[in-house]
Amino acid sequence: MRVVLVGPPGAGKGTQAQFIASHLSIPKISTGDIFRANVSGGTELGKLAKGFMDRGDLVPDEVTIAMVRDRLAENDAQEGFLLDGFPRNVAQAEVLKKMLADFGIGLDLVLELVVDDDEVVRRLAGRRTCRSCGKVWHVDFDPPKVDGICDACGGELFQRDDDREETIRHRLEVYQEQTAPLISFYADEGILRGVDATGPVEEVTQRAMSELRRFAD
Numbered sequence: 001m002r003v004v005l006v007g008p009p010g011a012g013k014g015t016q017a018q019f020i021a022s023h024l025s026i027p028k029i030s031t032g033d034i035f036r037a038n039v040s041g042g043t044e045l046g047k048l049a050k051g052f053m054d055r056g057d058l059v060p061d062e063v064t065i066a067m068v069r070d071r072l073a074e075n076d077a078q079e080g081f082l083l084d085g086f087p088r089n090v091a092q093a094e095v096l097k098k099m100l101a102d103f104g105i106g107l108d109l110v111l112e113l114v115v116d117d118d119e120v121v122r123r124l125a126g127r128r129t130c131r132s133c134g135k136v137w138h139v140d141f142d143p144p145k146v147d148g149i150c151d152a153c154g155g156e157l158f159q160r161d162d163d164r165e166e167t168i169r170h171r172l173e174v175y176q177e178q179t180a181p182l183i184s185f186y187a188d189e190g191i192l193r194g195v196d197a198t199g200p201v202e203e204v205t206q207r208a209m210s211e212l213r214r215f216a217d
């Protein structure tokens with residue numbers, strides 16, 4: 001199967017991508033992994049991307065797209081794949097569609113992990129990070145024995161700027177702006193399926209799998 005996974009920050013997308021790909025025995029292809037592989041492998045595209053990253057610039061779409069194209073041409077992706085982090089916008093979705101058409105294939109499904117904003121804030125704003133060892137705790141889901149102190153090393157816990165409510169709300173707004181058109185694009189193509197991403201990780205995976213099985217039948 002050829003699947004794209006989309007979802008807001010805090011939806012558990014990385015974890016779900018891994019589980020779903022392993023259930024389906026297809027590779028999980030994330031832009032982060034592709035970047036790292038190209039940079040550490042010293043490919044031409046990797047050198048190009050590294051130049052932008054070293055200067056603190058965004059890697060241009062064309063470089064990302066070329067890396068995705070190379071990755072999708074590899075052997076292990078011929079029977080299917082799960083894309084995570086690509087496409088990010090409608091322009092990339094159009095390119096992907098054309099790229100796959102060149103290979104004589106198309107996407108089967110786009111799974112959207114659906115979580116409401118307040119739930120994302122509850123998940124992320126409750127995180128506390130240890131200053132000494134970096135371990136991440138959660139005030140509701142995984143609290144340390146003593147408030148503000150790391151069980152593992154006795155270090156002081158703090159809230160990262162990324163985990164502050166206003167930062168999270170801002171990231172969610174940016175996500176909505178970028179992704180809403182992408183979601184409509186795939187809804188128009190008739191391949192979008194929403195998956196309720198609240199509750200335990202395994203239950204979310206099961207919901208995603210039943211959508212995929214329904215498609216395969």
Ligand SMILES: [Zn+2]
Pocket residue numbers: 130131132133134135150151152153154155
């Ligand atoms: Zn610690």
